Amino acid sequence: MSIDAGDATRMMAPYRLRLFISGSSPRSTRAIENLQRICEERLHGQYDLEIIDVYENPEATRDLQVIATPTLIKLLPEPSRRTIGDMSDPDRVLAGLSLLASVPR
Amino acid sequence: MGKHTIPSIVEGHEAAAARLSKALTGITGLDDLTLGGLPRGRPTLLCGSAGCGKTLFGVTFLVNGVTEFGEPGVFVSFEERPEDLDANVASLGFRLTDLVAAGKLVIDHVHIERSEIEESGEYDLEGLFVRLNYAIDRVGAKRVVLDTIEALFSGFTDGAVLRAELRRLFGWLKDKGVTAIITGERGEGQLTRYGIEEYVSDCVILLDNRVEDQVMTRRLRVVKYRGSAHGTNEYPFLIDQEGISVLPITSAGLEHCVSNEAVPTGVAGLDDMLGIQGYYRSSSVLISGLAGTGKSTFSASFVNAACERGERCLFFAFEESPEQVIRNMNSVGIQLKRHVDAGLLKFEAARPSLYGFEMHLARMNRDIERFRPNAIVVDPISAFRGPSSEIHATLVRLADICKSRGITAIFTTLSSPDDPLNENQRSVSSLMDTWVSLADVEANGERNRVLYLLKSRGMDHSKQLREYQLSSRGIQLVDVYVGPEGVLTGTARIAQEAREHDASLQRQHLAARRHREMVRKRELVELRIAEMRAELEMEENEFQMFVDEEGIRETTRRSERDAMEAIRRHHRDQ
Structure with missing residues (x-):
C-alpha cells in the first residue's frame, strides 16, 4: 500500500515520510486522511509519503523502531523526527515535520 | 446444556x-x-x-x-x-x-x-x-x-x-x-x-x-x-x-539419613580413641585449637586418607592459598598434590571478607553441588567475623547441606589462649557431632601438644588427654604409658587443675564485683532517701507557713467584720 506522487517527484521531493498504521482500523484511516490533507495543504506535493501496514511488514517496525501506531516518521529533511497518533492535531503534525516550532506538552 | x-x-x-x-x-x-x-x-x-x-x-x-x-x-x-x-x-x-x-x-x-x-x-x-x-x-x-x-x-x-x-x-x-x-x-x-x-x-x-x-x-x-x-x-x-x-534453605529439617559407617580420621591413634575407629560418615566434626596446634594438619590427614580410598574431597581454605596448604602439608609428610592431580581433591580458596556469610554459604553450596564430594573441610570457621547468631545460622545450614548429602564435614576453629571456649565455638558446638580439642600444655619445663575428645555423639570414645607429635611422618599419638609415672596423666591433671584454678579465680572476681556493686547501690539508695526526706521537710515547712498565714488572715477578717458591724450599728443608732 503506497501512495506515490510519481517517480519524478520522489526524486526531488524534499520531504520523505513514512506512515506506519495497523491494518484498516478507523484510527489508521483517520491518520491517513488527516496526514494527506495536511501534506497537500502545506507541502504542495513536494513530498514522498509511504504508508506501511505493520501487519504486512512487521520487520519494518524493528528497522525503524516503531512501537506506537500510527507513527509518522520524517526521514528527510534531517533531522529525523516522529509523530504518533491519528494526526488529528495539525499543529503537532507540523511540529513533527519541523514546519512549526514544537509546542511544549 | x-x-x-x-x-x-x-x-x-x-x-x-x-x-x-x-x-x-x-x-x-x-x-x-x-x-x-x-x-x-x-x-x-x-x-x-x-x-x-x-x-x-x-x-x-x-x-x-x-x-x-x-x-x-x-x-x-x-x-x-x-x-x-x-x-x-x-x-x-x-x-x-x-x-x-x-x-x-x-x-x-x-x-x-x-x-x-x-x-x-x-x-x-x-x-x-x-x-x-x-x-x-x-x-x-x-x-x-x-x-x-x-x-x-x-x-x-x-x-x-x-x-x-x-x-x-x-x-x-x-x-x-x-x-x-x-x-x-x-x-x-x-x-x-x-x-x-x-x-x-x-x-x-x-x-x-x-x-x-x-x-x-x-x-x-x-x-x-x-x-x-x-x-x-x-x-x-x-x-x-x-x-x-x-541458595534455598529448604533442607533445615532433621530428617537426614543416619549412617553407621565409620570413616577413618587419617590418624591411627585418633581412630583408636573414637570407639568406632573413625568419625561417623556424614557427621560434623569440629577441630578446635590454639594457633600452631595442627588443626589444618588433622584436616589434611583426614582428606589424605579419604583420597587414598578414592573418595572425593573439597577443601575450603579461608586463610591460606591452596599452594600454601599443599606446601605446608608436605612438610609433615602429607602429599596432597597427587590427589589434586587425580581430580579427587579440590581446593576452593576465598578471603572470608570477600562476601557476607550467606554468599559464602551460597558459593560453598554450589561448589558442593558441582563437585559432589564425600567429605569437605572448612578451614577455619573462626575466620568469619560478624554476629555469632548469623555465623551459627550459616553453619547450621552448611552442616544440614552436608548431612543431607551424606558428606562428612570437618570444621576447624581457632581458640584463643585466654578464652578457651569462645562465643563462636559455644554456639556451634551443639551442631557438631564430634569435637576434637587440641591444646598446648606446659609440663616439666616443656610445651606439649595434647588432644582430647570433648564429645563424640553416639560412640564410646576415650576420655583421656593424649599427647601427639607433628613430624615429617604426619601426626603421631604418643602412647599413654610412656614415661616413668604416666607423664600424660600428670599433664592432664595439671591442665585440669589449671582450669579449676582459673574458674575459682573467676568466681572470686565475680563475687568481689557483686559485693562492690551492692555497696554502691546501697549508697545510692540512701542518698536518694536523704534527698526525699529533705524534700518532705521543705514541703511540711511550706504547709505550716500557709496554715499560719491563713490564721492571721482569718483574724484580720474577723476584726474587720467586727469593726464594720460597729460602724453599721453606729449609723442605725443615729
Whole structure:
C-alpha cells in the first residue's frame, strides 16, 4: 500500500515520510486522511509519503523502531523526527515535520 | 446444556494442569524454591533496584531455555543496546551472538527517544505487539524477557493509554503461551516504579542488594506465586563467573539419613580413641585449637586418607592459598598434590571478607553441588567475623547441606589462649557431632601438644588427654604409658587443675564485683532517701507557713467584720 506522487517527484521531493498504521482500523484511516490533507495543504506535493501496514511488514517496525501506531516518521529533511497518533492535531503534525516550532506538552 | 457441561469440566482440569505447569529456569536453587520453576505460559514480574541482577536473571533464563530445555527465546531490551548486553553477559560465559546466529534467540532493542516524538491524537502500542509477535514467531520462542518495560513510561505521555496497553500486552503474552519475565525497577512504597505489578499477578520475584558491614549480599524473595507453594524466605544468591545461584534453605529439617559407617580420621591413634575407629560418615566434626596446634594438619590427614580410598574431597581454605596448604602439608609428610592431580581433591580458596556469610554459604553450596564430594573441610570457621547468631545460622545450614548429602564435614576453629571456649565455638558446638580439642600444655619445663575428645555423639570414645607429635611422618599419638609415672596423666591433671584454678579465680572476681556493686547501690539508695526526706521537710515547712498565714488572715477578717458591724450599728443608732 503506497501512495506515490510519481517517480519524478520522489526524486526531488524534499520531504520523505513514512506512515506506519495497523491494518484498516478507523484510527489508521483517520491518520491517513488527516496526514494527506495536511501534506497537500502545506507541502504542495513536494513530498514522498509511504504508508506501511505493520501487519504486512512487521520487520519494518524493528528497522525503524516503531512501537506506537500510527507513527509518522520524517526521514528527510534531517533531522529525523516522529509523530504518533491519528494526526488529528495539525499543529503537532507540523511540529513533527519541523514546519512549526514544537509546542511544549 | 448437557453438551456444554462435560467439556467445561475437562477444560477445568486442563486449566488446573496448566496452572501447575512450570518452566525450569535452570538457575541453581531458584527451581528448588519455586518447586519447579516459573509458571509456564505466564508472565512473571522480576523487580529490584538498579544493579540487582535483573537483566542477568532474564538472560540466564533465556540462555538456559535454549541450551538446556530446547526452548528458543526472545529478549526485548528497552534499555541496553544488544552490543552492551552481549558484553555484560560475556563475563558469565554466555555467547549471545552464537545463539542468535543459530536462530535460537532474538535480541530486539526497543529504542525510545522522547525528544524525537510529537503526539498528535490517539495511538496505541500495536507496533510493539507486532514486533514482539514477529520476533517470537521467527524463532518459535517459548520464553520472552521484557527488560525493562517501564522504560515506555518515559517515552509516552499518555499514562492511561500505556497502562491499558500494558494490561493488554500481558494478556496477549498469556494467549501466546510464552513464559515471560518482565523486569521492573523497584519503586517507593510499591514493588515497581509505575506499579505494573497490578497487571502481572501470577508470580512476583523481588531481588535485593544490601550492604551490611561493608559486605554486599544479594537476596531473592518470591513475593507471590499464584496456585503454587513456594519458599517464602529471603534467599541469598550469588552472581559470579559461574552464573547465578540461589541458595534455598529448604533442607533445615532433621530428617537426614543416619549412617553407621565409620570413616577413618587419617590418624591411627585418633581412630583408636573414637570407639568406632573413625568419625561417623556424614557427621560434623569440629577441630578446635590454639594457633600452631595442627588443626589444618588433622584436616589434611583426614582428606589424605579419604583420597587414598578414592573418595572425593573439597577443601575450603579461608586463610591460606591452596599452594600454601599443599606446601605446608608436605612438610609433615602429607602429599596432597597427587590427589589434586587425580581430580579427587579440590581446593576452593576465598578471603572470608570477600562476601557476607550467606554468599559464602551460597558459593560453598554450589561448589558442593558441582563437585559432589564425600567429605569437605572448612578451614577455619573462626575466620568469619560478624554476629555469632548469623555465623551459627550459616553453619547450621552448611552442616544440614552436608548431612543431607551424606558428606562428612570437618570444621576447624581457632581458640584463643585466654578464652578457651569462645562465643563462636559455644554456639556451634551443639551442631557438631564430634569435637576434637587440641591444646598446648606446659609440663616439666616443656610445651606439649595434647588432644582430647570433648564429645563424640553416639560412640564410646576415650576420655583421656593424649599427647601427639607433628613430624615429617604426619601426626603421631604418643602412647599413654610412656614415661616413668604416666607423664600424660600428670599433664592432664595439671591442665585440669589449671582450669579449676582459673574458674575459682573467676568466681572470686565475680563475687568481689557483686559485693562492690551492692555497696554502691546501697549508697545510692540512701542518698536518694536523704534527698526525699529533705524534700518532705521543705514541703511540711511550706504547709505550716500557709496554715499560719491563713490564721492571721482569718483574724484580720474577723476584726474587720467586727469593726464594720460597729460602724453599721453606729449609723442605725443615729
